[in-house]
Each structure stands twice: as structure tokens, then as C-alpha cells.
Amino acid sequence: MIKLLPTKHLLLIAAISALLALVLIVLPEEETNDSGQISFEANFEVIDQSQLMLHDLQKLTPKNNIPFSNNSEQQLSDTNYEIPAPQALVKKVSPPTFKTQAVEVKSGDSLSKILSKAGISAQDIYKVSQADKKQKTLLQMRPGQEINFTTNEVSGELTHLTLVLNRLDSVTFERNDDKFSRSEASRTPEVNQTYKEAEINSSLFVDGLKAGIDQPLLIELANIFGWDIDFALDIRKGDSLSVLYEEKFLDGEKIGNGNIIAAQFINNGRTYQAIRFQTEKGASYYTPDGLAMRKAFIRTPVDFTRISSKFNPNRLHPIFKTSRPHRGVDYAAASGTPVKAAGDGKVSFAGKQNGYGNVVIIDHGKGYQTLYAHLKGFARGTKRGARVKQGQFIAYVGQTGWATGPHLHYEFRINGTHKNPVTVKLPNDDPMPKKDLQKYLPYAKQVVATLANSHSPTFAQKLASLKD
Numbered sequence: 001m002i003k004l005l006p007t008k009h010l011l012l013i014a015a016i017s018a019l020l021a022l023v024l025i026v027l028p029e030e031e032t033n034d035s036g037q038i039s040f041e042a043n044f045e046v047i048d049q050s051q052l053m054l055h056d057l058q059k060l061t062p063k064n065n066i067p068f069s070n071n072s073e074q075q076l077s078d079t080n081y082e083i084p085a086p087q088a089l090v091k092k093v094s095p096p097t098f099k100t101q102a103v104e105v106k107s108g109d110s111l112s113k114i115l116s117k118a119g120i121s122a123q124d125i126y127k128v129s130q131a132d133k134k135q136k137t138l139l140q141m142r143p144g145q146e147i148n149f150t151t152n153e154v155s156g157e158l159t160h161l162t163l164v165l166n167r168l169d170s171v172t173f174e175r176n177d178d179k180f181s182r183s184e185a186s187r188t189p190e191v192n193q194t195y196k197e198a199e200i201n202s203s204l205f206v207d208g209l210k211a212g213i214d215q216p217l218l219i220e221l222a223n224i225f226g227w228d229i230d231f232a233l234d235i236r237k238g239d240s241l242s243v244l245y246e247e248k249f250l251d252g253e254k255i256g257n258g259n260i261i262a263a264q265f266i267n268n269g270r271t272y273q274a275i276r277f278q279t280e281k282g283a284s285y286y287t288p289d290g291l292a293m294r295k296a297f298i299r300t301p302v303d304f305t306r307i308s309s310k311f312n313p314n315r316l317h318p319i320f321k322t323s324r325p326h327r328g329v330d331y332a333a334a335s336g337t338p339v340k341a342a343g344d345g346k347v348s349f350a351g352k353q354n355g356y357g358n359v360v361i362i363d364h365g366k367g368y369q370t371l372y373a374h375l376k377g378f379a380r381g382t383k384r385g386a387r388v389k390q391g392q393f394i395a396y397v398g399q400t401g402w403a404t405g406p407h408l409h410y411e412f413r414i415n416g417t418h419k420n421p422v423t424v425k426l427p428n429d430d431p432m433p434k435k436d437l438q439k440y441l442p443y444a445k446q447v448v449a450t451l452a453n454s455h456s457p458t459f460a461q462k463l464a465s466l467k468d
Contacts, residue, residue, distance in 0.1 A: 096154045097153045098150050098152060098153065099150065099153050102147070102148045103147050104144070104146050105143055105145045105146065109141075109143070111125065111141070111147075118149070118151075119151075119156070120151065121157075124158040127158075127178065128173050130180070131173050131179070131180035131182045132171075132182055135182070137171050138163060138171075145165055145166075146163075146164040147161065147162070147163055148160075148162045148164065149161040159174075159175045160172070160174055167250055167255055168186055168187045168188075169184070169185070169187075171183070171184050171185075172185065189249055189250045189255060190248070191248055191249075192247050193244060193245070193246060193450075194244070194246070194247045195243070195451075195454040196211055196212055196242070196243055196245075197242035197243070197455070197459050198211035198241055199238065199239070200236075200237065200238070200239040200240065201237055213243065214257060217243065217257060221243060221260070221263055221265075224260065224274045224285050225263075225274065225293070226299065227293060227295035227298065227299060228293075229267050229272070230422070232300070233307070233422065234268065235267065236267065239265070240459060241263065241264065241265045242455060242459060243263045243264075244260070244261045244262045244263070244447075244450065244451055245257060245258065245259065245260045245261060246258025259283070260274075261447065262451050266462060266463070269466060271466060273287060273448070274287070274293045275287075275447050277432075277436075277444075279432065279433065280436070286440065290440055290444070291428050291431070291432075292428050294429040295426040295427065295428055296343050296344075296364070296368070296426065296428070297368070297412075297426050298342050298390060299421070299426070300331065300421075301339055301341065301370075301408070302337055302340065302410075303333065303337060304333045305332050305333060305334075306332050307329055307331060308330045308331070308332040308405070309326055309329070309330035309407075310326070310329060310420075310422070327418035328373075328409050328411035328418070329409075330407045330408070330409050330410075331408045331410060332405070332406075332407045333397045333407060334397065335376055335397055335399065336397060337396065337397040337408075338395075339360075339372055339393065339394055339396060339408055340390075340391050341370075341391065341392045342364075342412075343370070344387075344389055344390050345368075345370075345387075345388060346363050346385065346386070346387055346388070347363075347386045347388060348361050348362065348363045348369075349384060350382050350383050350384055353401075354401070356373035356401045356402075356409065357374045357400025357401025357402075358373075358374070358376070358378070358401070359371065360372045360375065360378065360382060360394055360395050366427075367414055367416075368414060368427075369414075369416075370412055371409075371411040372394065372395055372408060372410060373401065373409040373410075373411075374397075374400050374407060374408065375395040375398050375400060375408075376397060376399070379393045379394050379395055379396070382394045382395060
């Protein structure tokens, strides 16, 4: 229970409260003229943010004290304040500088190895790799190619990368925010037509090189005329060739050869001409009349040193010393030399066959059949029923069966009759479609005229003598 104060005490407290209230009402209120305003004077320097340098943003402390002033309006004074700036702000404010480097790709190099060695972060290496995820050009770079890349020296970020594939082609990766975009560029060289000719006194390659014809062009010439001319057996002293081909130039410098446009070969009194033409099936070489230079069969299915035995119906057999017909040609070659299929076809036999030793027989259709004997072994996939293409390796030269040394015995049969592989007239490849032939004939006429106008007097006189 709460005790109440005595009545006498309550009256005393009320009296004192009334007295204090009267005093407060009667006494006058003091006035003050002091406005209570405090003035501060500070001097500030207005600085262009774009001109801030890194050393201007570090170790900043007030250089002057702040004076107080009673003036109501203040002007900014010259007091400077220097405060520490966050590193992120420094990077954004500082003008970027860029550094470009070029590195030649060496054996064993990878994109990660090259860029990490240059201080590029693993994150940026991953980002640029993602931009090449589908094409995988960066994964397939080869020794001798060049990588050019640019970095922001302030932020350390990779901003640009170019892989130079060759003198004409390159792939570029450009940074866009946190991703890289990929683009390809190809320079187009200037292409000029060039004409050269040579007379053969030793061999195609020796005399062709002397005439200034590059070796790759000579190899291509041998391939173009290889169905009609055996360059190991048919070449005669005094044979001549002429070729019209493309040369490629970049910035005034020759960087290589293009296609052979047309070529002419005079061999043992016979003239052969070939003209390059593009059809739906691809580019091939044709005679001026539109017949394919490519034949259904190659003349010799093996690289050989010499013919050790010719086609001879009455040959004396070297082992049995009896007169036995030699229905093929023996090409002497080192054991293990690859043997090529003479034409497209289907393997009808692959195995051992009496005195022939290891044998492959190919059925080419339309009554044509070829046989390859005395083989050391068979190439992978050579078995009965297998389809083969012209020039495909099918076996290897050996000495199996009745053979006195390593060589290839090669037979050519038409409707079961043996023909001399060296002299047999080989059938042409499939003819040019009529719609292509209509475009080709006027073009061929123009090219033949260009070739003729380029002949030297000596070459032209030789051609004229053959026509007489």
C-alpha cells in the first residue's frame, strides 16, 4: 500500500511552487544581440579531373589551417586538400597506355604458354579462347606463325590479339567489355600471267630449272602430261615445253606461283597441249577440243629405275631358259617401293598365285583389267572386293614367286587380251558435259592464241616444222 504525505507537507509544497511561478513571471526576459553565427574561411583549389596524375592523389594532408571569419559571404581561398585515392579510381582516371608485342610460335608453344609468359591473366586467356571455341584456330596454330597482342599497361588487360596464319590470312580477337569478338581477314595478292619455255637436253627437271621454271611447276607439268608421256622412258633430247602460269605478288614482292593456265609439250615429234578449266566437278586440264588430259589409267604404276624386261610374246624365260611369252612389263625398283592402282576399280584378287608370288588383280570395268605381281606385301585395305582409286597405294615391290630380283610385273588386259602397257592407247576420262563445253571452246581458243603469241621464234619454228 502506498503511504500518502501528510496534509501539512502537501500544503507547503504547493506554496513553494506558487512562489517560484510568480518570480518567473515578474522578472524581465534578457535579450541578446549575439547572432550566434560562426564563420569558417577555407581556401580550395579547383582541379581538372582529367589532369590528375597518380602522384597528385597520394599522401594528401591539409597544408593550411582553416581560419574563422565573421563575413557572411565567403570566397574559396588557396588552401589545398590532398586525400588518398582508391586504386580503382586511379586506374579509371589515369590515361591508358598500350603495349604491343609480337611472338613467333615455336614447337611446343600454346596460347596459354605464350600469353601467361607475357603476364596476361588466366581469366583473359580463357575469354579469348572462348571466342575461338568453334573454329579452334588458336589450338591449331603451327610453328612459324606469329601472334601479335596488345595490353593496357594501366589495367593489365588484354585488349587485342591477332594470329597471323600466313602472309595473306590472319584471325583477330578484339576486346568488347568482358568478351572478345573474332574476325578473319584475307589479303588478295596481285596475280600476273608469266610465260616460260625450255628445251630438254638432259631431263625435264634439270633443263626446266635452268630455264627458271620452279620445281613445283615442273612436277605439275609432269602430272598434267603424265598420261601421255612417260618422263622416264619417252623423253628425247631436243624435246621442248612452254608454260603459261600465274605468279602472285604482295606489296611488290613475289610470294609464290598460282595455277598453270596452259602448257605445251613437244615430245619425239608429237605435240600435246593442255588448258586448265573449271567445271562443276572441279578444275581439270583438257585438250583444246575439250577432251580430258586425265586418262582412265596412269601409264606406270610404280616409280622405277629401269624396265628390266619388256613386253615380248617370245621372250626367253630367265629361270627356265625356255621361250615363254612375257605378257607384261617388268619395272625394276627397290624392294618395298609402293605400287599404285593404275585406275579406279575393284580388287578381284589379292593373294598368292603360282610363279607370280603375291598378286593383286583389279577389275576396272568396260573390259579393262590390270595385274601386279611379285609383290612383297599388300597395303592396308587391299583385299578382294575392295574399291580403289587411281593412284592409291595397293601393295609394295618385292621378289616373291619366280623372280630373280625385286621388281614389279605389270600386265594390262582388254577383254582378256594382253596389251603392251607402255604403248597401249589409254582411254580418256569422262568427257566434259555439253553445257561446260559450250563455254570452254571459245575460252580455249583465246588461251591457245595467247600461248602462240608468247612463243619465242625458235619454239614457233619448231612447231611450224612439225605441221609441215
